[in-house]
Amino acid sequence: MRRVAIVGAGITKFYRNVQETPKELAFEATKMALESCEMKLSDIECVVHGTAPDAFDGIHMKGEYLSDGSGAFRKPYMRHYVGGGTGVLSPIHGWFHVASGMFDTCLVVAEEKMSSAYPHPAGAFLTIFDHTTEQPLYPTLIWIFAIEMNRFMTTYGYRKEDIALVAVKNKKNAMDHPSAQLPAEITVQDVLNSEIMAWPVNRLDISPTSDGAACIVLAAEHVARRVTEKPIWIDGVGWALDTAYWTTRDLYYPDYVEVAARQAYKMAGIKEPSKEIHIAEPYDPFTYKELHHIEGLGLCKRGESVQMLLDGVTQRTGNLPCCPSGGALGVGNPIAATGVMKIIEIFLQLRGEAGKRQVPGKPTCGLAQAWGDLMQVGTVVVMRS
Amino acid sequence: MALIERFQKTTDIGFWEGQIPMSYIYTVGRAGEKFFRELMNGKIIGAKCDVCNIIYVPAKIFCERCFARLEDKYLEVGTTGTVHTFTQCYETYDGMRKETPSIVAVIHIDGTQGFLVHWLGEVEFEKVYIGMPVEAVFKPKKDREGSILDIKYFKPVK
Numbered sequence: 001m002r003r004v005a006i007v008g009a010g011i012t013k014f015y016r017n018v019q020e021t022p023k024e025l026a027f028e029a030t031k032m033a034l035e036s037c038e039m040k041l042s043d044i045e046c047v048v049h050g051t052a053p054d055a056f057d058g059i060h061m062k063g064e065y066l067s068d069g070s071g072a073f074r075k076p077y078m079r080h081y082v083g084g085g086t087g088v089l090s091p092i093h094g095w096f097h098v099a100s101g102m103f104d105t106c107l108v109v110a111e112e113k114m115s116s117a118y119p120h121p122a123g124a125f126l127t128i129f130d131h132t133t134e135q136p137l138y139p140t141l142i143w144i145f146a147i148e149m150n151r152f153m154t155t156y157g158y159r160k161e162d163i164a165l166v167a168v169k170n171k172k173n174a175m176d177h178p179s180a181q182l183p184a185e186i187t188v189q190d191v192l193n194s195e196i197m198a199w200p201v202n203r204l205d206i207s208p209t210s211d212g213a214a215c216i217v218l219a220a221e222h223v224a225r226r227v228t229e230k231p232i233w234i235d236g237v238g239w240a241l242d243t244a245y246w247t248t249r250d251l252y253y254p255d256y257v258e259v260a261a262r263q264a265y266k267m268a269g270i271k272e273p274s275k276e277i278h279i280a281e282p283y284d285p286f287t288y289k290e291l292h293h294i295e296g297l298g299l300c301k302r303g304e305s306v307q308m309l310l311d312g313v314t315q316r317t318g319n320l321p322c323c324p325s326g327g328a329l330g331v332g333n334p335i336a337a338t339g340v341m342k343i344i345e346i347f348l349q350l351r352g353e354a355g356k357r358q359v360p361g362k363p364t365c366g367l368a369q370a371w372g373d374l375m376q377v378g379t380v381v382v383m384r385s
Numbered sequence: 386m387a388l389i390e391r392f393q394k395t396t397d398i399g400f401w402e403g404q405i406p407m408s409y410i411y412t413v414g415r416a417g418e419k420f421f422r423e424l425m426n427g428k429i430i431g432a433k434c435d436v437c438n439i440i441y442v443p444a445k446i447f448c449e450r451c452f453a454r455l456e457d458k459y460l461e462v463g464t465t466g467t468v469h470t471f472t473q474c475y476e477t478y479d480g481m482r483k484e485t486p487s488i489v490a491v492i493h494i495d496g497t498q499g500f501l502v503h504w505l506g507e508v509e510f511e512k513v514y515i516g517m518p519v520e521a522v523f524k525p526k527k528d529r530e531g532s533i534l535d536i537k538y539f540k541p542v543k
Binding site for chain 1: 394395398403404405409411413414417421441443449469470471472473474475476477478479480481489490491498499500501502503504510515532533534
């Protein structure tokens, strides 16, 4: 297998209700990524697209619809979809194209426009549930997160007011992110006082409805060295899926994230993730999910993520900054684009180009992770400078 | 950074309304045929994999772990269980506020490795806890139609 580097990146602002069509969003991110590494569309040999349910944009087979905005005119093009895990599977998908020797360059584009769906895009999730045993109960996505959060809290004795600190941290981090939709300085009390959605989940525990797109440019080593002095290498990739029967899972621990992480760590030669990973972007669509995923990624022992948070370890200035971008809670959550936003954050941090968001200590190894499908896919990418 | 103007409502700018107009008739499947017919009789049916020693609920025609066929391994599993985890939901599936919140729980069916998601009834939210023993409450027999809603909800075992 050949080494694969990220050499360029682009990202739109994340907003709710943008004027741009989905393919215009994809175009803006893709154009920006190409310009960031001074490449032209003609330098690109293939395109990979990640985008979540067709039901969001309301365009059936939207991969095909988004192809021109993603720079795929008359190029080899593939779309894939694993729900919220899509954004971190997209770079893995692109990595295959280049690592295999098939292509020297690849655009990885992720787009989501959730605001087209009304009255609320949450309605699109009804039909991901089993059509006969679950849909008649009109399940919501928030149910299953609340149910998982309850089990996570009860198993370890975590307190809601401690978990709320994740929202405080990430929304504050997002104040330095030019794409951010919900940057804010808030307090734990603000989170606890926000509208209750499904106990124990309040409004400020949840990432917003967002529109946005993000893109990275991948290149084989010989091309990457020519294009940039600071290639960021994709050194480990992993992905795994748990049982399709979500109710049968333990829920308090994300086994699928652990399996994906172990695969990525093995490939990257990482033995002690909590020491060797300097910076992480775990997927944080809900406050507790950041902690849940930190445990699954082995960045702390099981049951210790809240202490890690309280000790400030995951702050931007801590020993293991988590979501220095501001995460899905702060920057926003246009599902597939969020994962690529996280990849881009690690890319910029490892290059020392994260501006006001730059973590101290010159990190050289980071990871991005996403999660999705019916709560059971884990996708992990380990990157080094 | 692409510049994008923000609009509070998409209807303030040029738009076109549309749907993906399609409805569906979902078959319940081979295992579902058994499961839902017996539900009308007030029974919950699982399927046992002897190789993996797992009882699935609802019944399935195959074991997801070893791919054994389970169609001759259906069994009645009783209608009691414990609360595996729960929530009280204030939103409808499409993001609207509910007039009265509902309690939802994942129920671990006794003596099995199977779970059902359903509502809890005849209990106050504050009294619900993980590990609480519960039992299925069925609709009157004449109202049952072979749906998961033939179970009205689960209630605490007195």
